[in-house]
Structures are given as structure tokens and as C-alpha cells.
Amino acid sequence: MRLFSISSPLIFYFSQNIAFQLKDNKNLQFLWYVEGAEKHLQSYDILSEHGIWTEKIVFHKGKNYNDFNFMNFIKFKRRINELIEIEENILKLLTEKKIKQVFIGNRNAPIDRLLYYCSKQLGIEVNLIEDGLTNYLNFRYHEKPVHGIFSYEYIKRNVKGLFYKALRRDKVFWEDDPLIFDNIYAIFPDRYFLKNYKKEIKKLRLNDKIPKYKECINNLMSSKEYEMLWNNSKKNILFLSQSLSEDRLTSLDTEIMVLADYFKTVLNNTDYRLIIKPHPRDKKDKIDRLVKELGNNNVCVLNNDTPIPIELLLDNIEVNEIVGIWSAPLFYTSLVREDISCVSLLFRLIEISNDDNSKLIRLYNHLKTVFPTEVIWFNPKKKGEII
Template identity: 25%
Template sequence: MDIIITSQESQLKTAQKFVKIFKLSDICLVYLHDKRVFAEDKIFHSGISKNDFTIINPLQIPLKSTYANIYTLYKFNKIIKRLINEYNPKKIYLFGFGTIYNIIVKIGRKSGVEINLIEEGLSQYLEPDKRKISFSFQHISESFNLILSLLRKKVSSRNIFYNIIYMPVYIILFSVKFLGISDFHILIMKILRIYPEFFEETTNFDNAFLAFPEIVKNICAKNFHQINIIEYKSNTRYHVKNKKKILFVSQQYATKNTYNIFYTSIFSILHEIVFNNNYIIDIKLHPRENKDLIIDIFKSGNFNSDICILENSNYNAEEILLSGEYHTLSSISSSTLVYCMSYFSNIRAFSIGSELLYRLSNQAPLQMRHDINELNLRFNVAQYRAGKSLESIFYNDISVLGNPPALSGASRV
């Protein structure tokens, strides 16, 4: 029995389409999750059919296993070994990849399993630095000082006799906090050569199924196959009903401390677009974004009523575009922008990424900064800037991507 490994809701229906198009049988669909974010019925609410898979396995992995932690990586290693031993697959299909997937690849290779990559977004086209794991003595020092200052505050708020009695507890608390520092684990793992595959920058695949294999530079694979990623989303024919409607696809970049300034900046940009161009904008939030908090931020500002936050649905951005309700697509750096330019001839696409970076200044998340730079460097996506009309920013020539052929199976590149 072969295995498909997914870790996001959006990948589930894509996996179902992949199985149907390539006529795969006897497949175990594995959904990696941690207890923190998983609901038992999430898989089946995504709209997939149980009939397309022999087994559907929601596999719980350790909390924060994607970060450098010796204990959680040890547990993850055991879970994957148990999975491969149980199903004894000839092939494993991975949707996307990251540092933790290198461990899956290594265990699979040792068992003689064919390892295949299926595109999920455009993360494969970004520079390897996105997946590079490194440590910093400065981070360790900063974490040490932060833990120490918090402990000092606790000690200073209590009398001397209480502190003497509870000193062993303080020492234990400090030790547990310090030993949990990710950079400390990275240092130990590098010195002792523990799980070296976790630090590998590239992964070798037997086959890579990608929408634009001709521009791949950071993936090592024996064979590249071109797939029509939009074909996987829906077979619905579309037509534009309302030429004054924009779909804005949001992305999870903000941290707990930057939520307010991040979304206030986004809403300000969208407000300007609506006001100056007489558009209606619907916002599709990312499943992991805090919808209630975002709505509160929107309500607290004086933003245009023609901006609407869509209710959560089981549809991804491509499927919403296929409904025919939207004339224009916008986002920060979403791969949907690139797909739209290539597959939707009568839907325009633009990014607000550069303008958002300018407004956030040094408070812009590093990952967002990196992704927007990659989008500007590699893809001919129009960028909105304040004071410019939408009509003036769209490029006439989007031949950089070409016109990918219709899917009739895997085509060798």
C-alpha cells in the first residue's frame, strides 16, 4: 500500500484529484497534525471522499516537531518508522516539503521506498535559505537573559523566606525553560551529529510533479513532471459576472505582537483601492488566521463598507475564482497570483506586497519580506503602490510563465 502524506486541509482535495487523474489504487492518505490545531472531523469536512482511499490515517505528531527539539524529533522519527513498517509502501508522495520532511525521506530511502514530491504552492521555487536551520549564540544569550529576568521579577515580588524555601523550584523552572530553547537544541544536535538530515538544505526526489518545472532551481529530482494544478482544483467552467469585484487572498504572516499593525496596514491599502477605483473587495482569510481578532481590527478602523471578510468555507482560492464572481485577484505573495496569471486569461492579478513592506517598515515579518522579494524576482506579478490606479499597474506581457499544456497524465520535461 502506497502512502500520500499531507499536512494542510488544502492538500486533501488535491490528493483526491491526484489519485483519480493518475488512477492510483490501494492508497493510504496520511494527514499529519498536532493536537493543538486538529479537529477529528477536519479531514471529512474538507469534502474528500472516503472511497478514493483504502485507509485515511489522521496521524498525530509531537507538538512543535517542525522545530529543532531533540526529544520531539526522536518521537517523530519513531512515528514515521512505525508508519512505514505498518504499510510497507513502494512509493511515498509528499505534498510540499520542509526540514521535517527530510526525516521522512531518509527513513523511506533506507526502506527502499520511491520518494515523490507533489507541488503545494510555490514554496519549492524559493531559495534554500527558507529551509535552512542554523543556531545563534546571540539568540541563546538573549533567551538566557529573558528567562533570568522573568525569574528575577518573580523572586523580587516575594519575601526572602518564601524564596529560600522555593529556591529548588526556581532552579528546576529555569533549567526546564533553558533546555527548551530551540537554538540550544540546534547547537547540541550539530555538535553530536544528531538527526543531521534535519539540517539538509535540499532533498532528492525520484519524481517531482510541479506546475512550472522549467523554472525550478532548488529541487533535486531524477524526473520532473508537469501537472495542471488548477485542473486538480475544479473542472467547472467559469465566466466573469462582476467586473468590479476583487478577491483578496490573505496569508498567515503576522505574529501575536504584530497582528494589529499588520492587518490595519492591509485594510488601509484595500480601503484606498476601493475608494480610488470603485471596487468591491472580498477577503478570503487563511484557515490558520485568527478570524475573530481580524474582524475586531477591521471594525475598530474607519474602513470602507465595500470591503467584506468572507465566511470560512471548504473552497480554496482557485475554486472561488472558478465561480466566476471575480474579475481581479490580489494577495501579498500567494502562489495563487502566479497560477491566476497562467490559467485564468480573463482574471487580472496583482500583489500589495511591496506597498505593505513599505508601510510596515522594520516591523515586516522576515518570511514575508523574503517571499515578496522572490515573487518580484521570479514572477512578473503587478505590484500596487499608493497613488496609482489599478489600470496603470497591470503588465501587458505575462509570457514569462508561458501557457502550460493541459493535463493528460504526467509529461516528461
């Protein structure tokens, strides 16, 4: 039996594509979610193909394990007992279900790291599935770069490390401990430069012809919320939002400013229509504010109650341009649709921001090096590389 640890619609999509290729149904869904992402469970039900999966386990305590941090010191004893219970449950699950292979997507999430170490303890093979572009990074994008041993970031990281070491759980919670996988599953095998695997990098495919996907696409084409993606009465621009201000990568004001500045210019041409696809963790107030700021009738918002990975739709949607910051489909599109322009506003976000840009500058420089031609790096002033 194989266990697939699934925490997002994208990881589910890639997991099911892998399971489909294996030509049997010896696959178990291990579903966990972070706070506020419970709606993902509905997405999995819609996408799940009958005959691929043997069993589904919804692990509600996954978020409790992920949320354990230094602030829990006040409730130390109770939280430690909770951690022990979760760890025992994971070992029991792997043993009782006779798991022979484990697939995880989020190598930085404590619950997936726990699965890794429990599996290794039992001699189980562990593989890493692509989780957007984060698997191509050798750093955690939401953390500031560390500059000098007297910097706040350096001191903070070492205090955290000592705390987790005292708990004897530093390998799980301390992300500096690298995980070495048996195999890597990646969309861009030739761009995967990390040396964190023993065997090989296996190529993931975007467009597996799974019957459930076709059914899902047909339902979306006939739905009021999604039909605009196939309506070519105007030139469609699809905007893939990301939870940037929610993740404190920039301020809400800056995020709205960058997006409104770009889209107002485009929408001055009445031949264009903007279709906004919110990120599952976007706050509704942010999307509402962006729509109000644009003040244009040629703007529509896709229903986000049940998140559907846009990767599922890339083959046949009627769009002329896809715009985002660094959302993975911006980069994936080049593999399946040469007729769609993909534009990243990451450079622009850095350029006009008054915030601390160290996180985004590092991210931009890395992605621009690894993926120089997959997207148009929007840069109206044509400045050089950000250092």
C-alpha cells in the same frame, strides 16, 4: 500502496489530483497538523473523493515531532523517548502498509523530513508535491538572512545545529541538509530552478474534474457565506489573507495599515465590493480589526471554519480582482483566468514598514525574479528593485 503526507488543504487538493490521475485506489492519506490547524481535517472530509483513497490515518503526534526544539532540553529524556516512539511508528506504518511511494509537501517540516529518511532507509521512492510558492524558494522565508559569522542569526543557527547533531537527528531537524527527491510535482515546471530531484518535474493541474469538487462548489454557491463569490451585482475584489503578523513577518499594525490603505481607496468607488478570505491560521481579532478599520458596508468575510482551497474555485468565481501579499493563488490564477487582475502588496508592505524587513526583502526579490509577470507588483511610486 502510496502514502500522501498531508498537512494543509492545498497539499490535500494537489495530492488528490495526483491520485486521481493514477487511476487506482491504492492511496493512503497520512494526515497531520500543526497546533491550531485541527480544522483542516474537516476540509479533507469535504473534499475527499470516494474511490481514490483506500485508507485515512490521522497522525495526531505529528505536531509533537515538529515542536521539538532546544527549549525541550528541560524535559530532555521524556521528549527523546517520545521522538523514538514516533520514529518507530513511522517505520512500522511504511512496512506494514507495504508503501512503495511516498509523497510529501512540506520539505522543511520535521515530520515530513522524518518520512523522507525512513522511506529512504527502506528503499521507498519519495516525491515532493507543491506546497504553495515555498517549494520555489531556496531558503526558509520566515528566517532572517545570515550576515557574517559574528551575527546573531549565524550563532543561533550553529548552536541549533550542534544541539540536533548531539541528538543524532540533525538530518531531520536541521534544514540545511538538502533532500533529494525522485520526482517533483509543480504548477510551474518551467520556473522550478532547484536541483533537488533525480528524475523529472511533473506538471500539476489545477482543474481536474473530480466529481467531489463539483459537488463542493455547488454547495458553496448555495451557501450564505460563499454566495458572494458568484454575485455580480457589484465588481468583486477577493482578498486572500495570510498569517503574516502571526508568523512574525511583520507587525499587526503594519499589516492592517497596508491593507486598509489599499482597500479604502478602492472602496471609495461604490461599484466595488471586498470579499475577505481569511487564512486558516489568521487570528479572528486581526480580521475583525481590518473590517472595523475599513468601516464600509461593501465588505464581507468568508466563513473560515472549514478551510477550502481557493484553487478549487478559480475556474468559475465572479471576481474582477484578487489581492494578496504572496499567496499562491495570486500566481496560479494567470494559468486559468486571464480576465482577473492579481495584485501583490508585498512591495508596499516593505515600503511603509518600520519593522525589520530583511525576511520580506529577500522574499520579494526572489519571487519578483521567478514570477515577474504573473501578478501586478503594486508599487504606486514606481521605485526600482529593492536591494
